[in-house]
Amino acid sequence: MSAGRGRGIDARPAGQGRGIDARPAGQGRGIDTAVVLGIETSCDETGVGIVALAADGAVTLLADEIASSVDDHARFGGVVPEVASRAHLQAMVPAVRRALRTAGVAASDVDAVAVTAGPGLAGALLVGVAAAKAYAAAWDVPLYGVNHLAAHVAVDTVEHGPLPPALALLVSGGHSSLLQVSSVAEPMDPVGATIDDAAGEAFDKVARLLGLGFPGGPYIDNAARAGDAGSVWFPRGLTGPRDARYDFSFAGLKTAVARHVEALEREGTPVPIADVAAAFQEAVADVLTAKALRAAADRGIETLLIGGGVAANSRLRALAERRCAAAGVRLRVPRPRLCTDNGAMVAALGAHLLHAGAVPSDLGIPAEPALAVTTPLV
């Protein structure tokens, strides 16, 4: 029997000298609020977020600390799992300390710990899961091992409040999924997914092809600003009449861009990087928004939520806004910082689970690299 399952803040002795600044007085958290700390290590970001959960279920962001190992991966052109895992180990405790300090919360005020249990890189997930269990055991508070994709959805409530039933388009270097969400913290229904590369992976590969930096998203977005999206037509994968209605494919697009660039090189024509970047980005944004709105229409869903690192792409945002307005669909996109992987999203989902009275995770849970979207909580 787990003595640590209670929300036993009182059980912890005072004056334990944890060396964290006490929360400043007058911060206005009522007595019935709870503080949830979230840990995210599914890829290359070590994220620690802290949120406050009010009695009415509202979730407020108190801290969102990130230590990224992205620069260590740049020369490899992609995330190297072992490099990411090593960085997580070094960054974990300092990130937790920073988050507590930023939030102005004492360690003894944390009421629950949430952590990404999956999906993600196995070795990277393990670092966060092990750390979260240790903090939960040390503080004697419940643990919630949560689904990373469900956390991408949950974080939107921090910025935009309660989420009505919605279609979620989650696009990043690791995922490209269309999901039907009935309610935050409930199992999600998979609608569509990529059959080959993730959307963010396509950005990385095309950026490399154009001699731009890693990760590709921001570089392509920047380069495309000066380009003409209509200068070349790149194929839209899986948009034929017999293709899967809601699935994505980006491998063919990537190859088409490579063929185009190589043909120019063969002719000795300088590659118009801005134009190619714009045309590629247009193809991705077009197919993502078209399929998302098709699914929304087919299923009678009135809200589209976009999350994941690719949601930071300016063209995707602009096109989604235009098409949602035309279709009468409400669009919700968290600010870019909350779209990319972070600990706040994990804390937010943990808070919603706590509010819903979910049974906490056992301290013996594994990391689940292939966790299904239908499982919000392990």
Added chain:
Amino acid sequence: MQSVLVLAIDTATPAVTAGLLRLPGDGPPELLARRVTVDNRAHAELLTPSIRAVLAEAGVAAADLDAVVCGAGPGPFTGLRVGMVTAAAFADGLGIPVHPVCSLDAIAHEAVGPVLVATDARRREVYWARYDAAGARVDGPHVARPAGVPAGGAVRAAGAAAAMLGLPVVAPEYPGPVGLVAVVAAELRRGAPPAALTPLYLRRPDAVEPGARKRVTPA
């Protein structure tokens, strides 16, 4: 001198080890409770429940602990990190120090010197170190093929890969709680600040920088 209540953790080998010990002001560490599970694939699942089990068995509250001691490897990376991040986070959560120990030193402490200590490094290699008659590490830790490990003055071998070294094999196979704590007993008693918690990987990550771009059309 006051005694010190210590949690010892090691996951540098297939043994997932948690031990609760009282280190008296004088004399060897006294083992109060211990959980050791040999399972290569479940380090993260087993460790924190094992920590709670030893605390419960000994009737000790986590808040009563004075320090954590953690094996810092060398060991297979993924498992090693579970123990190290658990130790770091648990100690941070309690506001107590965490002291790293070379996991091979903990094995050597329970063997009789002069001894070679070797554990499985996979890829047909071993992690090894050599200790003199007084138990001091005089070579290592290194990673190498067993055939490439020099006996030096060692007359015995310990550790789970000891049988590959051609010397008489003695216990133990894995780092134990008593050995872990004994190695840093002096600094624990002094309350000295611990060394940096740096994992002994001994190998670089397997990662290759991409070469020239591959063409999709014939040149």
